[in-house]
Amino acid sequence: MQVSVETTGAVERRMTIEVPKEDIVPKIQSQLKSMARKTKVDGFRPGKVPVRVIEQKYGNKVRQEVLGEILKTSFSEALTQEKLSLVGDPIFDLNDDIKELDEGLSYTVTFEIYPEITTLQVDGLAIEKQVSDITETDVDTMLYRLRQQRQTWKDVERIATQGDSIVFDFVGTINGSSFKGGEVKQASLILGKNDFTLPGFEEKLEGVKTGDQREFDLTFPDEHSNREIAGQTVHFVVNVSKVRAVYLPEIEAEFVKSFGVPDGRVETLRVETRHNMERELKYVTDIKVKQQILEALLKANPIEVPPSLIEQETQQLLKSRQQEWKNKNLQAEMFKDEAQDRVKLGFLIGELVNKHNFKVQAEEVRQMVERIAFAYDDPDAVVRQYYADEERLKEVESIVLENQIVTWLLNKAQITEKQTDFYTIVMGENQTAIGQMANK
Template sequence: MQVSVENTSALERRMTVGVPAERIETEVNKRLQQTARRAKIPGFRPGKVPMNVIRQRYEGAARQEALSDLIQETFYEAVVEQKLNPAGAPSVEPKAFEKGKDLEYVATFEVFPEFQVSGFDAVAVERLQADVHAADVDSMLEILRKQNTRFEKVERAAQNDDQLNIDFVGKVDGEAFAGGSAKGTALVLGSGRMIPGFEEGLVGAKAGEERVLSLSFPEDYQNLDLAGKAAEFTVTVNSVSEAKLPELNDDFFALFGIKEGGLEGFRTEVGKNMERELRQAIKSKVKNQVMDGLLAANPIEVPKALIGNEVNRLRVQAVQQFGGNIKPDQLPAELFEEQAKRRVVLGLIVAEVVKQFELKPDEARVRELIQEMASAYQEPEQVVAWYYKNDQQLNEVRSVVLEEQVVDTVLQKAKVTDKQVSYEEAVKPAEAPQAA
């Protein structure tokens, strides 16, 4: 087998492979012999069909099959021989394809970039420090109460924070527009769900009242056909309901699976969950900063095939998340390319750090992470056992731990400063790109 490789770009390779005719004929004959043992041809007993008859009937198909298999086999042999690491399936173009002659084909493909991760000392990380105080738990209890708000009808004028049941019809230039009308919709005044002026225009309204609101869509409204345009909404108020916060009693605690311990027991459980959330938030923010630093210090070119594969994964995730009657490939690739490239680059960098430092998942940390996740459930022992009985789930946890070990490795060399902040600031989502 003859192999030559041409570098057509930083990552693209054009490999020409020559396969001797003898090897091709050996593979063709092997397939014909297999066919002869099972072929059923009128006038001949099974297994007794003359080879010239077999060859006459089946050689074309056997040759096509042999050539297809040989291209796959020899491509793999060639990349191993040339110490190449393909990043995707090759594009194969036969050059010589005649019976009795050597097969020659050209395979064009991308390879993984070869690099070493550097710049650890240039990575700057601000590591937040925070504690969960009694006042933080009090605030969380109020949030939980508001999340479980009930609304009861009242016979008075509407106020902010009241929930109205309304019918409305919106018109632009006297014509109703798509999406501008609804019946029986619930709206909490002050929620900011509607365009400016809509909710404010209903303050003071009573059940059975009709109001006409003359408003304008914002200039930056997402529907460009309506952006900046004047509109008139005719709104009928069907009912007015005021918010009723639940009492902190056993019935409320039971909603969260807490059946014993009363208020103090509930506060303890809420505090534990907040501590868990705090640890995860701080860890996540540190990880994002580490990944951003590694990206900045290690600009690498990545195979287009890998980006394309990641774009397709993100398309599928988007369809699964948002639903709708749309196929993943109908979503424009450019919507996902930046995020896909970031993920691919980070994946390669993380894998290289693992390789450079010969990292392996710390099984003690794996168990610790599983136990922490399980502690949020009523029967944590069963959750831990479930993970250790499911290899796929267990390996996913191992991957998370391995990524944490990569972060720890970088932090040993990075510029790290600690900053004391409040619980609220520590858990507030960071405005940062999504990590790998």
């Protein structure tokens, strides 16, 4: 068997394989003889059918089967011979007609391979770690947010001010004529939020009180999303039915107990709140540091990866995000860059695992599963589910392994600390410090 390899890309190869007839004809003859012993043909006793008869009736079928076997075995042997690791599905291109198989076989196959990583830069990766000292003012802010979670609205008989909720009906007309969606009952907005769907509408309601009527015109831009009013001047008649003010509960014993503090003492609530904030700070900081060190690893070690794996990861991300975000209109292109980084990281981490012999300990996996299960009503049942599902358990093992490597990289990294306030660090993250207290 002769093999030649052409490099057609960083992770793509085209291989030409020639298999001599001496490796093919005996296989065809052996298959034909085997069929002659087993096949029933009219006019011949069982086991006495001449090979030439089997050749006439089943020759092409036998050659097709032999061809499939030879393609599989010869390609596998060629990969081993050339020390190449296959990624994805190869594309075969036969140069000869199957009828000429007795004279030998020549074919080409195009395929992707694993990227070759000769060196890895892991020392001195630069990251910036945000750190914070939680102050009493930070705790005060958190307690204020806890009060906001329990806020109530009450009707007031006064002029609306910033932060008040206005409940109203309105009718809109264009040149005296109504239009679709131009009449709305019991709409509401909060003064100062500037988030009402009709730009400029909120400003026209400043200073109203219950029972007021306001009339005004608003001209909408040509590019407005509502085509009914885009580029039009709409006359609005608004009738205010309620002005409501927000009331925050006082921090007293019953309020404190509602957050799972049995003694009802404000001091105890402050201590628990601080502890939750400290846990949240560590959680968010660890995530951000992990993201930074992995991004630094990617930047320091640029590699090419197989496009087929990027496409596969993109589709998996698309499916996952559609379920997570409950949105079937997402496009795969949105996740291609993320998929590419994830595939690259997979190869880099795999190389580190092989080179430095990282191993996952069963006890570490168990601890991770138990931490995940702790958030559920029946942690023991969740633990059993994980250990009964090999796929889910492998996902946890991957996380544990990745965390090991992150810790190892951080020990080699160049870390600069930046003093930052608590809320800047946790901004945009899931604020579990609030959620944990609110859900007690």
